Amino acid sequence: MQALSQKKRVLTAAVGLPVLALALGLGGWPLTILIGAAALCGMREFFALAGRPGLVLEGVGYGLGLACIVCVRLGLWPAVVGLLAGALWLEQFAFLRRFAALGAQEPPRGLLAAAILYVAVPLGLLTVFAPLETVFILAVVMAADTGAYYGGHAVGGAKVWPAVSPGKTWAGTVSGLVAAAGVAALFALFTPPGAAALALVGVVMALVSQFGDFFESALKRVAGVKDSGAILPGHGGLLDRVDGLLPAILVYAVGRSLLGLG
Structure with missing residues (x-):
């Protein structure tokens, strides 16, 4: 299975x-x-x-x-x-x-x-957004998810918010933030803002993306379902894939205006 x-x-x-x-x-x-x-x-x-x-x-x-x-x-x-x-x-x-x-x-x-x-x-x-901007957002959120997954499994330890999402650990959260910052900084090669500014934006995006995960997890637990839907075979529903992306887009939009990322 x-x-x-x-x-x-x-x-x-x-x-x-x-x-x-x-x-x-x-x-x-x-x-x-x-x-x-x-x-x-x-x-x-x-x-x-x-x-x-x-x-x-x-x-x-x-x-x-x-x-x-x-x-x-x-x-x-x-x-x-x-x-x-x-x-x-x-x-x-x-x-x-x-x-x-x-x-x-x-x-x-x-x-x-x-x-x-x-x-x-x-x-x-x-x-x-320009295509590179969307790639930036997707790359940062994916890096945060991947870093959190592998960091959490490798280190384990205390849970962030077990009442909402029992699987997420502080080690995973920190790993996700570091991975997102690193990937975001790499985009300084293609955009005017410096690596430090992009890394900061990446960290904030990674942070809110985790709250997006928490929010959808809570919605699913209240509704008593495992997935938000079944439109994406093997992945569940669309919200299961973009729950962390949605708030990250909003953070990027703010950073775009303040730092001239576009």
Whole structure:
């Protein structure tokens, strides 16, 4: 069974990585379409874990998420804010309808806006980054994951947050931060900022990526599931692969503005 799962993981990577590389190379709308499809899958998995807002609202949420990605791609940030506020108010109005008709007592939870902010907006930022920037983000997050995995298994020791993720150790966390800093510093060969600045960005990205892992782990434990979905054979759901990537993208976006990384 484990060998079969490993074969599925390799096959998924063999298909997925060339598609991603081609989309990055083409950029523009081909990349935006791929990002939009990924965002729809991620939002669907989020709703499955955190709770579904209702069939109609969920469908509207997908449309708003795609609209946000297009607006990010075009640099229409006031429209992004308006769409997020609209998502929030749609749930408020739905609550009012339930309250008036059925006497509903549970207040709105903001699931639409949460799904868009959690999945669609970070992924949408990839549509405005240069290919090297996206490679940088992916390389740093992968280095953090790989370093944490091997460092944790080699050293073991105290757990970081056993109530949320029993497998993660402090040794793994430190190893992941060091690996991410090293990989980030290597990109100083291709970008104006110095190695120290990029290493610092890499450390912060690695740190928040681990919190992204913790957050999705907690969602899955509350929902009582092992994986967020099954769309990626051998890997589980999309969120299982990008849970650490999503907050790392946001950190890079801040560093990009402050340090001129773009």
